[in-house]
Amino acid sequence: MDDVFDTERDSHDRPSNRFGEFLRLSAEERAVVAELLGPPQHYPRHHVLRREGTEPLNLHLLLGGWVAASLSLPTGKQQIVKVHLPGDLLGAPSLSLKSSAETLTTLTPVAAQPLSRSRLIAAFARHPRLAITLFLSAQKERVSLMDRLALVGQADAHVRIAALLVDLFDRLSAIGQARDGAFAMPLTQRDLGDLVGITPVHVNRTLRAMDKANLIRRSDQTITLLDIDRLRGLTGLPRRDFVFEPDWLPFR
Amino acid sequence: MDDVFDTERDSHDRPSNRFGEFLRLSAEERAVVAELLGPPQHYPRHHVLRREGTEPLNLHLLLGGWVAASLSLPTGKQQIVKVHLPGDLLGAPSLSLKSSAETLTTLTPVAAQPLSRSRLIAAFARHPRLAITLFLSAQKERVSLMDRLALVGQADAHVRIAALLVDLFDRLSAIGQARDGAFAMPLTQRDLGDLVGITPVHVNRTLRAMDKANLIRRSDQTITLLDIDRLRGLTGLPRRDFVFEPDWLPFR
DNA sequence: CGGAGTTTTGAGGCTATTCAAAGGTCGTGG
DNA sequence: CCACGACCTTTGAATAGCCTCAAAACTCCG
Numbered sequence: 001m002d003d004v005f006d007t008e009r010d011s012h013d014r015p016s017n018r019f020g021e022f023l024r025l026s027a028e029e030r031a032v033v034a035e036l037l038g039p040p041q042h043y044p045r046h047h048v049l050r051r052e053g054t055e056p057l058n059l060h061l062l063l064g065g066w067v068a069a070s071l072s073l074p075t076g077k078q079q080i081v082k083v084h085l086p087g088d089l090l091g092a093p094s095l096s097l098k099s100s101a102e103t104l105t106t107l108t109p110v111a112a113q114p115l116s117r118s119r120l121i122a123a124f125a126r127h128p129r130l131a132i133t134l135f136l137s138a139q140k141e142r143v144s145l146m147d148r149l150a151l152v153g154q155a156d157a158h159v160r161i162a163a164l165l166v167d168l169f170d171r172l173s174a175i176g177q178a179r180d181g182a183f184a185m186p187l188t189q190r191d192l193g194d195l196v197g198i199t200p201v202h203v204n205r206t207l208r209a210m211d212k213a214n215l216i217r218r219s220d221q222t223i224t225l226l227d228i229d230r231l232r233g234l235t236g237l238p239r240r241d242f243v244f245e246p247d248w249l250p251f252r
Numbered sequence: 253m254d255d256v257f258d259t260e261r262d263s264h265d266r267p268s269n270r271f272g273e274f275l276r277l278s279a280e281e282r283a284v285v286a287e288l289l290g291p292p293q294h295y296p297r298h299h300v301l302r303r304e305g306t307e308p309l310n311l312h313l314l315l316g317g318w319v320a321a322s323l324s325l326p327t328g329k330q331q332i333v334k335v336h337l338p339g340d341l342l343g344a345p346s347l348s349l350k351s352s353a354e355t356l357t358t359l360t361p362v363a364a365q366p367l368s369r370s371r372l373i374a375a376f377a378r379h380p381r382l383a384i385t386l387f388l389s390a391q392k393e394r395v396s397l398m399d400r401l402a403l404v405g406q407a408d409a410h411v412r413i414a415a416l417l418v419d420l421f422d423r424l425s426a427i428g429q430a431r432d433g434a435f436a437m438p439l440t441q442r443d444l445g446d447l448v449g450i451t452p453v454h455v456n457r458t459l460r461a462m463d464k465a466n467l468i469r470r471s472d473q474t475i476t477l478l479d480i481d482r483l484r485g486l487t488g489l490p491r492r493d494f495v496f497e498p499d500w501l502p503f504r
Numbered sequence: 505c506g507g508a509g510t511t512t513t514g515a516g517g518c519t520a521t522t523c524a525a526a527g528g529t530c531g532t533g534g
Numbered sequence: 535c536c537a538c539g540a541c542c543t544t545t546g547a548a549t550a551g552c553c554t555c556a557a558a559a560c561t562c563c564g
Contacts, residue, residue: 075407101399128376136348142344146397157520204543440509441512454552454553
């Protein structure tokens with residue numbers, strides 16, 4: 001966990017959190033964002049940041065660690081709808097609701113900054129570019145959910161697991177937490193099952209088969225993707241090419 | 253198809269499209285929205301409004317009819333990620349992308365107004381309340397996708413179908429297109445399968461069983477929910493209670 | 505009346521599930 | 535330092551739910 005909490009970047013670089021995902025924010029705008037954020041908080045593993053059903057008073061900007069957003073069904077089963085990685089904004093979907101839809105649970109030790117929903121929305125008026133990025137971020141998340149839905153709805157266990165691993169790898173690569181196809185994997189096989197909609201037992205058999213097929217290798221909390229191209233090919237969905245400061249946006 | 257295209261409402265009433273979903277817009281704001289919209293276009297059944305992979309230059313505001321948003325996998329299978337009903341804004345997720353993720357196909361004859369992505373976003377600056385509603389709308393859609401994902405990931409065919417029917421019923425009720433648990437159903441059993449991730453054959457057996465169990469009744473293009481409470485109970489997900497002009501928003 | 509698409513029904517097979525239990529790993533406390 | 539418990543991974547066997555393939559009946563439209 002050396003540099004897990006290091007998500008700050010040089011401002012000339014591509015920004016490292018959801019606020020600069022689609023636009024290169026000005027110094028003033030970045031100051032406004034910094035002003036919105038509360039002091040970083042630290043949480044242990046398996047801490048519940050938010051329980052579904054409670055009122056969503058504030059969001060969290062994830063600085064370091066992994067967080068699961070999940071829905072639970074009364075059958076006892078739960079679906080993890082998103083694994084949040086550093087830089088992600090947590091809890092936004094429930095802004096539209098009186099009581100939260102998702103439970104946010106830390107999967108690792110976590111550092112995050114709280115941010116008040118009312119102050120965030122208020123900032124939209126004086127800083128429309130903030131509104132635009134966050135609007136586009138929300139749309140990006142919809143695309144991601146649509147992709148997940150298509151996989152869970154139509155693909156078999158191998159494909160679902162492959163897509164999940166590739167997605168995690170891509171997102172971790174973007175924040176410098178994957179090297180040579182390898183990354184730390186804090187998710188248990190039960191977690192993986194809750195993510196892709198299969199039982200832990202079957203996750204195990206699937207991972208095992210993929211290991212034997214030389215697609216992946218597993219060793220103490222680390223997963224290595226041995227043949228990323230083949231894994232990517234399995235998933236069947238195209239790479240999603242997101243815009244950045246597109247020319248159709250106003251006041252760039 | 254008498255009043256299918258009638259989605260205009262008295263301005264004192266709860267607005268009928270996505271622009272007034274979370275805020276009661278002022279006369280000026282409603283004028284701005286009207287100004288953004290192009291002239292209504294009409295399309296026949298099975299018309300492709302947008303093909304995945306193409307650049308998303310404009311959105312559509314659906315006035316009447318049903319539209320499917322789908323992703324296709326190279327296996328030939330397709331997942332319908334959303335059935336759009338009158339009042340919905342179509343194509344927004346792909347604003348974040350260089351090329352569209354979803355294919356938009358009309359399921360019935362459709363009337364829709366095009367709207368330019370750049371002009372829409374430009375309006376955010378002078379009319380922050382527009383930005384706020386659309387931001388919240390996007391979050392609402394995320395919740396809806398999360399619910400769908402949880403159902404497809406964890407529930408069996410009966411529960412998935414029940415949840416789908418209840419969702420359609422609730423949304424159609426809100427626009428006055430369902431009475432006494434009954435509504436017109438233009439989706440084929442293949443469509444239903446693409447929505448919930450099961451084969452048409454199994455959809456048929458499931459519907460048939462639900463009919464025999466007196467949960468639903470089917471007759472010429474119409475579905476009647478005979479026991480909505482029991483159907484709702486099957487799904488397991490709580491009713492989603494969305495905010496409207498919540499007191500934590502600025503400048504109400 | 506023909507043809508395309510949809511609904512219905514049957515039979516057989518496969519994927520993933522359930523249930524059960526053994527072996528590992530890790531953190532904790534004696 | 536070892537023993538213990540909690541949780542995770544692995545494996546097996548039997549089962550269930552859903553899929554595939556196939557074909558017949560029905561509806562709708564030209």
